[in-house]
Amino acid sequence: xxxxxxxxxxxxxxxxxxxxxxxxxxxxxxxxxxIVVPFGPGGTTDTVARALAQDLSVRLGxxxxxxxxxxxxxxxxxxELVRSGADGHTFMLGNVTTNAITPILxxxxxxxDYEREVVPVMRLVDVPAFxxxxxxxxxxxxxxxxxxxxRRLPGRVNYxxxxxxxxxxxxxxxxxxxxxxxxxxxxxxxxxxxAMVNDLLVGTVQLSFVNAATAAGNVQGGTLKALAVVNHKRxxxxxxxxxxxxxxxxxxxxIAWQALFASAKAPKEALERMQEATAQALKTPAVVQALExxxxxxxxxxxxxxxxxxxxxxxxxxxxxxxxIKLDLQN
Numbered sequence: 001x002x003x004x005x006x007x008x009x010x011x012x013x014x015x016x017x018x019x020x021x022x023x024x025x026x027x028x029x030x031x032x033x034x035i036v037v038p039f040g041p042g043g044t045t046d047t048v049a050r051a052l053a054q055d056l057s058v059r060l061g062x063x064x065x066x067x068x069x070x071x072x073x074x075x076x077x078x079x080e081l082v083r084s085g086a087d088g089h090t091f092m093l094g095n096v097t098t099n100a101i102t103p104i105l106x107x108x109x110x111x112x113d114y115e116r117e118v119v120p121v122m123r124l125v126d127v128p129a130f131x132x133x134x135x136x137x138x139x140x141x142x143x144x145x146x147x148x149x150x151r152r153l154p155g156r157v158n159y160x161x162x163x164x165x166x167x168x169x170x171x172x173x174x175x176x177x178x179x180x181x182x183x184x185x186x187x188x189x190x191x192x193x194x195a196m197v198n199d200l201l202v203g204t205v206q207l208s209f210v211n212a213a214t215a216a217g218n219v220q221g222g223t224l225k226a227l228a229v230v231n232h233k234r235x236x237x238x239x240x241x242x243x244x245x246x247x248x249x250x251x252x253x254x255i256a257w258q259a260l261f262a263s264a265k266a267p268k269e270a271l272e273r274m275q276e277a278t279a280q281a282l283k284t285p286a287v288v289q290a291l292e293x294x295x296x297x298x299x300x301x302x303x304x305x306x307x308x309x310x311x312x313x314x315x316x317x318x319x320x321x322x323x324x325i326k327l328d329l330q331n
Contacts, residue, residue: 028088028270029062035260036069036092038077043192044127044211044294048258049093051290052124055281060273066093073106073163074098082112084263088270091121092261096254097166099261100315104322105165105329120311121260121304122275124282125296128212128231129168129256131175131244132224136203143227143247146207147179154183160196160208161186164329167254168209171230173325175244175252186328200224209253212238213294230255235295257299259311271304 035053039045046066053064069077077092078099084090092099103114133140140146150157161169169186176182187205189195193214199205200215201223212235218224219238228244229235230253244253260278262271281287282300291298301307 028267028273029060031062031089033060033062033064033274034084034090035064035066036077036080036090037066038069038071038074038092038094038098039192040068040070042194044213044256045093045095045258047213047294048124048291048296051287052093052278052281055284055287056277059277059281072109073102073165075102075106075109078102078114078118079111081261081263082117084266086263086265086267088262088266090263090266091274092118093124093258094261095127095258096256096314096318097163099259100311100318101165101167101170101322104315104319117264118261119264119266119271119304120307121262121271122278122307123257123259123299123301123310124278125258125291126232126299127256127258128229128235128295128297129209129253130212130215130219130226130241131207131228131230131253132200132210132215132219132226133207134200134203134205135223135225136201138203138206138225140227141225143242143244143249146227147182150176150182150184151180155185157182158185158187158206160199160205160210161188162192162196163190164188165327167256169327170321170325171209171253173327174321175249177325178249178252197224211256213296216295228253231295232297237295255297257314258296259307268304275304275307 035049037046037049049066053066057064069080074094081090081092140149159172176184189199193211196208196210197215197218200208212229215224219226226238226241228247229241230244234243279300282298301310
C-alpha cells in the first residue's frame with residue numbers, strides 16, 4: 001500500500017513539473033528584469049541602458065525596464081541593487097564615478113560593503129569627453145592657451161564639476177598639477193552634464209570635462225569650444241579636435257566607462273545569462289548604431305571573471321589617485 005502511494009505521489013510531482021525541458025520557477029528570467037540607473041533620464045548612462053533594454057526584452061523573453069534612482073553620488077542606486085538580494089532580476093548600469101570612485105571615496109556613507117555585496121557583470125562601452133570651454137569672455141582656444149591663461153591669472157579661472165569627487169573633478173585637478181600647479185576654482189553643479197553645458201553656455205563656468213555626446217551639438221554650432229578630447233583617438237565627427245595626449249598631456253583624463261552590475265547574492269546562472277544576452281545585444285546593428293552614433297566605443301568583457309579582474313584593476317588605480325590628489329569634497 002505504501003509503495004502504491006509513493007508511486008502516485010511521484011506521478012503527481014512529475015505532472016506538476018511538466019514535460020522535460022519546461023521552464024522551472026527558478027529559471028532566469030521568469031519575471032520583469034530591472035535596470036537601475038543612478039542618473040536622470042536623457043543622460044549618457046540612461047541612453048546606454050535604454051538601448052540595451054529594448055533588445056534584451058526580446059532576447060530574454062521578459063520585459064526589461066529602466067528605472068532612475070538618483071542621489072548621493074550613486075549610493076541610492078547601489079542600495080536599491082543590494083536590496084534586491086538573491087532575486088537575480090535587478091541590475092544596475094553604472095559608470096566610473098558611481099561604481100569605482102564613490103565606493104572608495106564615500107565608503108563611510110554606505111550601509112553595505114560594496115566590494116562584497118556588488119559584482120560587475122559586464123563592461124559595456126567607453127565614453128569620450130571634451131575638455132570644453134565657454135565662448136563668453138574666455139579667450140583660450142587650445143589647451144596650451146588655456147594653461148598660459150590660467151598661469152597669468154591664478155585663481156581667476158574656474159571649471160565646472162557634476163559633483164565633488166566625480167571623475168571630471170579629479171581629471172581637472174590632475175591636469176592642473178601636470179600643467180604646473182594651476183590655481184583653478186571648482187564650481188559644482190549636481191544637475192548632471194546637461195546642466196553643466198548650460199553653465200558653460202551662459203558663462204558662469206569657463207571650462208569643464210563634459211561627455212562628448214552631450215556637448216557635441218554646441219561644439220558643432222560654435223556656442224562652445226572643444227579644446228581637446230579624452231579618448232583613445234580623435235573623434236571622426238571632430239577631426240580637428242586633438243586628444244588630450246596629443247595636446248601634451250598623455251595619461252590625463254578619464255575615458256569614462258559604462259558597465260552592468262548585480263547583487264553578489266544573485267544566482268550565478270542569472271549573471272551568466274545576462275552577460276551572454278548583453279554580449280549578443282552589443283552586436284545587434286540597432287544597438288551598435290544607437291551607441292556608436294553617440295561616439296561610444298564598444299568595450300565588452302567576455303566573461304564574469306574578466307569583468308571582475310578589470311574592475312579590481314580600475315579601482316586600484318583610483319585608490320592611488322584618490323590618495324595622491326586631495327580634493328575639497330565640501331562643494
